[in-house]
Amino acid sequence: xxxxxxxxxxxxxxxxxxxxxxxxxxxxxxxxxxxxxxxx
Amino acid sequence: xxxxxxxxxxxxxxxxxxxxxxxxxxxxxxxxxxxxxxxxxxxxxxxxxxxxxxxxxxxxxxxxxxxxxxxxxxxxxxxxxxxxxxxxxxxxxxxxxxxxxxxxxxxxxxxxxxxxxxxxxxxxxxxxxxxxxxxxxxxxxxxxxxxxxxxxxxxxxxxxxxxxxxxxxxxxxxxxxxxxxxxxxxxxxxxxxxxxxxxxxxxxxxxxxxxxxxxxxxxxxxxxxxxxxxxxxxxxxxxxxxxxxxxxxxxxxxxxxxxxxxxxxxxxxxxxxxxxxxxxxxxxxxxxxxxxxxxxxxxxxxxxxxxxxxxxxxxxxxxxxxxxxxxxxxxxxxxxxxxxxxxxxxxxxxxxxxxxxxxxxxxxxxxxxxxxxxxxxxxxxxxxxxxxxxxxxxxxxxxxxxxxxxxxxxxxxxxxxxxxxxxxxxxxxxxxxxxxxxxxxxxxxxxxxxxxxxxxxxxxxxxxxxxxxxxxxxxxxxxxxxxxxxxxxxxxxxxxxxxxxxxxxxxxxxxxxxxxxxxxxxxx
Numbered sequence: 040x041x042x043x044x045x046x047x048x049x050x051x052x053x054x055x056x057x058x059x060x061x062x063x064x065x066x067x068x069x070x071x072x073x074x075x076x077x078x079x
Numbered sequence: 080x081x082x083x084x085x086x087x088x089x090x091x092x093x094x095x096x097x098x099x100x101x102x103x104x105x106x107x108x109x110x111x112x113x114x115x116x117x118x119x120x121x122x123x124x125x126x127x128x129x130x131x132x133x134x135x136x137x138x139x140x141x142x143x144x145x146x147x148x149x150x151x152x153x154x155x156x157x158x159x160x161x162x163x164x165x166x167x168x169x170x171x172x173x174x175x176x177x178x179x180x181x182x183x184x185x186x187x188x189x190x191x192x193x194x195x196x197x198x199x200x201x202x203x204x205x206x207x208x209x210x211x212x213x214x215x216x217x218x219x220x221x222x223x224x225x226x227x228x229x230x231x232x233x234x235x236x237x238x239x240x241x242x243x244x245x246x247x248x249x250x251x252x253x254x255x256x257x258x259x260x261x262x263x264x265x266x267x268x269x270x271x272x273x274x275x276x277x278x279x280x281x282x283x284x285x286x287x288x289x290x291x292x293x294x295x296x297x298x299x300x301x302x303x304x305x306x307x308x309x310x311x312x313x314x315x316x317x318x319x320x321x322x323x324x325x326x327x328x329x330x331x332x333x334x335x336x337x338x339x340x341x342x343x344x345x346x347x348x349x350x351x352x353x354x355x356x357x358x359x360x361x362x363x364x365x366x367x368x369x370x371x372x373x374x375x376x377x378x379x380x381x382x383x384x385x386x387x388x389x390x391x392x393x394x395x396x397x398x399x400x401x402x403x404x405x406x407x408x409x410x411x412x413x414x415x416x417x418x419x420x421x422x423x424x425x426x427x428x429x430x431x432x433x434x435x436x437x438x439x440x441x442x443x444x445x446x447x448x449x450x451x452x453x454x455x456x457x458x459x460x461x462x463x464x465x466x467x468x469x470x471x472x473x474x475x476x477x478x479x480x481x482x483x484x485x486x487x488x489x490x491x492x493x494x495x496x497x498x499x500x501x502x503x504x505x506x507x508x509x510x511x512x513x514x515x516x517x518x519x520x521x522x523x524x525x526x527x528x529x530x531x532x533x534x535x536x537x538x539x540x541x542x543x544x545x546x547x548x549x550x551x552x553x554x555x556x557x558x559x560x561x562x563x564x565x566x567x568x569x570x571x572x573x574x575x576x577x578x579x580x581x582x583x584x585x586x587x588x589x590x591x592x593x594x595x596x597x598x599x600x601x602x603x
Contacts, residue, residue: 040083040126042133047592050137053084054130054599057123060091064120067098071113074103 087126094119131600138596141589142329143322150320153313160306166288167299170472170488172464173280174273177207180461180490183269189262191506194251197262198242201233204269211283213276221424222268223442223450225258229265258442263454270457271417274410310523319582328590335591337573338580346570350552366578368550373571374524375543380564381519382479382528382539387500388486388493388516389479389533395469402466409460416453423449465492479528480520487516 042050101115102108165176174180182200189197208215220230232250236242254261273280295302317323327333336342347356350372351365359365395402423446468485486493490513497512498504504512519525527539540559547554558567580587596602 040129040133042084042130045084047134047137047596048588049084050130050134051592051595051599053088054127054134056088056091057127057130058599060094061120061123061127063095064116064123068113068116068120071103071109071116075109 091123134596134600135602138593138600138602141593143325145322147316147320147322150313150316153309153316157306157309157313160302160309163291163295163302164306166284166291167302168488170468170485173211173277173284175488175490176284177211177273177280179204179207179269179273182207183266184491184494185506186262186266186269188506194248195243198233198247201265201269202237202242205237208272208276211280213272213279215272219272219275220265220268221421222271223258223264223424223446224427225254225261225442226264226268229254229261260447260450264450267450267453267457274414307523310521314523318579321583321585324576324580324583324585325590325593328594329597333576335587335594337569338577338587343574343577346573349570350554350567350574352551352553355551365551368547368552369571369574369578372547372550372552373568373575375527375547376559376564376568376571378519378522378525378527379539379543379559380568381515381522383561383564385483385516385519388496389482391496392469392473392482392486393533395466396473399466399470399473402463402470404467405463406460406467409456409463413453413456413460416449416456420446420449420453461491462495465489473533475532475534477533479531479533480525482533483516483528484520487513487520 045053098112098115098119101112103112165171168176182204185192185200186197186204205215217227217231217234220226229250232247233242236244236247251261258264292299297305328335344356347359350369351359355362355365423443427442427446465485468489472485473482486496493513493516494509497509501508501512527542531537531539538556541556544554544556544559557563577587580590
């Protein structure tokens with residue numbers, strides 16, 4: 040990815056949003072696994 | 080944002096939308112959902128890695144690492160002058176100049192220290208004697224049979240370069256149960272070695288002082304001026320050194336959020352009228368006044384912190400006639416007592432040396448009591464030396480600085496004063512306080528304490544408030560009350576920092592970003 044035209048403040052925000060999304064994905068995954076184990 | 084990053088952010092929203100509509104009603108759908116989650120996780124972890132690498136690259140580029148050579152040179156020059164000033168210090172005797180007061184004080188408070196640090200201080204004492212040309216050997220340790228026995232092992236292990244050896248620990252264990260006062264005996268013996276060699280040590284310092292003065296070819300007044308000038312230069316350089324400013328924020332010592340525009344404006348509005356506050360950006364005079372105002376407040380705060388020392392010394396000053404001869408009298412008493420001890424020790428060993436057989440026999444009650452008396456006399460001597468200094472060196476023209484400087488030259492008095500004032504103070508905290516006082520007295524910005532008599536002690540809060548009111552600050556004497564002073568200083572420190580950041584060609588916004596990157600990526 041080319042970040043030439045992205046200033047540092049925006050890049051920090053971008054990092055935080057990706058991080059937030061990854062945490063969201065992780066939470067969804069945990070939800071599925073929790074459901075699976077309770078169905079078993 | 081670039082097109083690519085914008086696209087990714089839009090993709091995140093879309094992915095969330097897709098995920099929320101995906102069915103999870105049977106195992107097959109759950110597996111499809113899980114696979115999608117993993118696919119997205121992999122994709123965005125890659126993006127995150129790329130962003131993280133770019134942020135790290137920018138962080139490394141922005142953080143200043145090169146040391147300022149000018150600052151290092153100034154520090155070296157100040158160190159040299161400090162050594163000369165120490166030699167020229169008329170308040171200290173050779174005992175304090177050697178630093179024996181500190182080491183012996185630590186040994187005397189062995190019950191507050193650990194065994195290792197007491198042994199280290201014994202070694203430091205030996206080194207200090209050696210530095211002034213006195214080679215101390217086992218023959219000098221004659222205070223008691225136990226000292227001789229302990230020091231014999233100590234010297235043997237010192238020769239091997241291991242004063243923390245098991246052999247020393249075992250020797251201490253063995254002696255301690257026979258003589259729990261062993262460390263006191265060592266302390267007194269060290270003091271005795273100093274007195275026996277006092278005139279040689281005095282001559283060493285006199286010679287060293289003359290040589291340094293001749294080499295530097297300047298007077299004491301010139302050295303003092305030079306010291307203050309160099310300190311000022313150092314402080315000026317350090318306050319606007321980009322690397323040091325960044326470090327303060329990255330280490331957490333300062334909080335960049337205190338310098339946010341709105342907060343700064345509120346702080347400025349509290350100390351300056353609106354018309355002046357609005358011109359602060361381009362008004363160099365008012366910026367200078369803010370820094371001077373802060374210096375005065377910090378000086379006043381430090382004065383309040385150490386006022387109890389001034390009050391204590393005042394009491395002794397009022398009855399200073401009583402302390403005219405106390406030092407010499409106590410010194411003579413100790414000499415007489417030590418002669419008596421020497422005779423008792425010789426009597427206990429006809430050969431004049433301590434043999435193994437005699438060690439096993441222990442020491443007489445008379446010797447024990449005599450050593451206890453000498454110990455008390457040495458304690459008295461330390462304090463009488465200081466009180467005698469009040470008699471000889473303090474007069475009605477003495478300033479607050481003179482008084483605190485005298486206290487700062489006498490470690491035993493100073494630490495005793497701290498122990499009395501701050502109940503339950505720990506040994507390491509005592510040294511912190513000693514260093515704080517030293518730092519305060521060596522601050523080149525001090526103005527009031529060097530010009531205010533310790534007897535009159537004018538209303539310093541009112542003097543400061545009046546001065547800065549004249550310079551347009553909205554300030555009252557009440558703002559300098561103990562409970563408000565800290566908050567006022569914090570406001571001014573924030574404003575001062577914003578001024579220094581600008582002078583250093585840095586930007587508050589950039590520092591804020593660096594702090595954020597450091598926190599996000601957990602950079603050490």
